[in-house]
Amino acid sequence: MKVAVIGAGCWGAWSAYLLQQASLDVALIDMFGAGNSRSGSGGESRVIRSVYGTDEIYVKMVAESYPLWEELFEETKTNLYTETGLLWMAQDDTAYLDDCAPLMEKWGFDLEKIAIDEAQKRFPIFNLDDVKHCYFEPKAGLLEARNCCQLLARTFVKNGGQFIQSKLEKIEEKNGKCTSITLSNGSKLEADFFVFALGPWNLFQFQDLLSEIEYISRQEVYYFGLPEQDSNNYTAQNAPIWLDYNPDSDLYYGLPSHHNRGFKIAYDYRTIPFDPRKDDRNPTPKLVENARKYIGQRFLKLKNAPLVEARVCQYENSIDGHFIIDHHPRMENTLILGGSSGHGFKMGPAVGKFVQSFLVNQSSLPSFFSLQRFEKGVANQSQFGQSA
Numbered sequence: 309m310k311v312a313v314i315g316a317g318c319w320g321a322w323s324a325y326l327l328q329q330a331s332l333d334v335a336l337i338d339m340f341g342a343g344n345s346r347s348g349s350g351g352e353s354r355v356i357r358s359v360y361g362t363d364e365i366y367v368k369m370v371a372e373s374y375p376l377w378e379e380l381f382e383e384t385k386t387n388l389y390t391e392t393g394l395l396w397m398a399q400d401d402t403a404y405l406d407d408c409a410p411l412m413e414k415w416g417f418d419l420e421k422i423a424i425d426e427a428q429k430r431f432p433i434f435n436l437d438d439v440k441h442c443y444f445e446p447k448a449g450l451l452e453a454r455n456c457c458q459l460l461a462r463t464f465v466k467n468g469g470q471f472i473q474s475k476l477e478k479i480e481e482k483n484g485k486c487t488s489i490t491l492s493n494g495s496k497l498e499a500d501f502f503v504f505a506l507g508p509w510n511l512f513q514f515q516d517l518l519s520e521i522e523y524i525s526r527q528e529v530y531y532f533g534l535p536e537q538d539s540n541n542y543t544a545q546n547a548p549i550w551l552d553y554n555p556d557s558d559l560y561y562g563l564p565s566h567h568n569r570g571f572k573i574a575y576d577y578r579t580i581p582f583d584p585r586k587d588d589r590n591p592t593p594k595l596v597e598n599a600r601k602y603i604g605q606r607f608l609k610l611k612n613a614p615l616v617e618a619r620v621c622q623y624e625n626s627i628d629g630h631f632i633i634d635h636h637p638r639m640e641n642t643l644i645l646g647g648s649s650g651h652g653f654k655m656g657p658a659v660g661k662f663v664q665s666f667l668v669n670q671s672s673l674p675s676f677f678s679l680q681r682f683e684k685g686v687a688n689q690s691q692f693g694q695s696a
C-alpha cells in the first residue's frame with residue numbers, strides 16, 4: 309500500500325514514521341520542512357504530562373506515547389526528553405486533578421498531593437503564598453519539539469522513506485476517493501491512502517468541513533532572563549515544569565530553562581484569531597507586561613527579569629478542545645488529523661499509532677475524535693474544560 313502523509317509536524321511525522329515501520333510505502337510532504345517555525349510543532353519545547361481530568365482517553369494516549377518516544381530516542385541514540393516533574397498549583401477548584409487521580413493510577417502514573425509548606429520547601433523558587441493546593445506529577449517533562457520532528461523526518465528518510473518539500477496545491481477526488489494530489493513542484497502524487505496532518509492549515513484546506521468547528525488562535529511564549537546569582541536553580545535539572553491551574557482566571561504555565569534559553573512562560577488563554585499564512589509574529593507589549601507581572605509575583609527573584617526571547621505560535625483549536633481524527637466524509641481513503649487544540653504534541657506517537665493500526669490492522673478509530681460528535685452539539689471549551 310502506498311500512503312501519502314501531508315504535513316511533517318509532530319502528528320504527520322509520527323504517522324509517516326510508524327507506517328514505514330509497518331512496511332508501508334510512505335511519502336511525507338511538507339511545504340516548509342519538518343518542525344518549521346510556522347508549524348504548531350516548531351518551538352523549542354513542549355510539555356508531556358498525564359493529568360487530563362476525566363478524559364481517560366488522553367491519559368491512555370500519554371501512557372502509550374511514552375514508550376514510543378523512548379524507542380525513537382533509543383533507535384536514534386538521541387535523547388530529546390528531560391524529566392522535570394510538573395508542579396500543579398491550584399485554588400479552590402481541584403476537580404480536574406482529583407478526578408484524574410484514579411485514571412492516572414490505572415495507567416501507571418503517580419500524582420502526589422503536597423501540603424503547601426512542604427511544597428514551599430521542596431520548590432523554593434516559587435512563591436506559593438496565594439496557592440491553596442499543590443500536586444506533583446513526577447513523570448512529566450519536556451520534549452525538544454522542533455528537534456523531535458526533524459529527528460523523525462531524518463530517521464524516516466534514513467530508513468528509506470521519501471520526503472518531499474513542496475506544497476499541497478490540489479486534491480483530486482473521484483467516486484468517493486482521493487485519487488491524487490498535485491504539489492507546487494508540478495508533480496502529481498498518486499497513492500492508495502492520504503493522511504492530511506496540516507495543523508492550522510487544515511482549516512484553509514478543508515474550509516467547508518471545518519469552518520464551523522475549528523478556529524486558530526494566536527499564542528505567545530516568552531523566555532525571561534534568570535537571576536545572575538543563582539541561575540542554576542531555574543534550570544530543567546533543578547526546577548519542575550509548573551502550571552497555575554485556575555479555571556476561572558488566567559492560566560499560565562512554564563518550563564525551567566533548558567539549553568540556557570531562559571525561563572519559559574506561556575499563557576494558555578486563546579487570545580485573538582491568527583492566520584499562519586500571513587500574520588507577523590511579534591509579541592504583544594501588553595501581554596508581555598502581564599506575563600512579567602505574573603512571573604514577578606510567582607517567582608520573586610524574577611521580578612523585573614528581562615525578556616530574552618519571545619515566540620508567537622498558534623493553536624489549531626476544535627471548538628470542544630478535543631482532537632479530530634476522522635475520514636474526510638467525501639473521500640473514504642483519507643484521514644484528517646487535526647484539532648490538536650494546544651495539547652497535541654506529547655501524544656504524537658499515539659496519534660500515529662491510531663493511523664498505523666487503522667491502516668494495518670483495520671482497527672476502528674476512536675469515536676471520541678470523530679467529526680460526527682459536532683452534529684450532536686458540543687460544549688465550547690478548552691482542554692482544561694474551561695469555556696473558550
Ligand SMILES: Cc1cc2nc3c(=O)[nH]c(=O)nc-3n(C[C@H](O)[C@H](O)[C@H](O)COP(=O)(O)OP(=O)(O)OC[C@H]3O[C@@H](n4cnc5c(N)ncnc54)[C@H](O)[C@@H]3O)c2cc1C
Pocket residue numbers: 314315316317318319320321337338339340341342343344346347348349350351353354355356474475476477505506507508509510527528529574621622623645646648649650651652653654655
Ligand atoms: C505555544 C504553544 C505551546 C504548546 N504547548 C504544548 C505542550 O506543552 N504540550 C503539548 O502536548 N502540546 C502543546 N502544544 C500543541 C502542539 O504543539 C500541537 O498540538 C502540535 O504540535 C500540532 O502538530 P501537528 O502536526 O498537528 O501540526 P503542525 O505542527 O502545525 O504541522 C502541520 C504541518 O503541515 C504543513 N503544511 C500545512 N499545509 C501544507 C500544505 N498545503 N502543503 C504541505 N505542507 C503543509 C506545515 O508546514 C506544518 O509543518 C503547544 C502549541 C503551541 C502553539
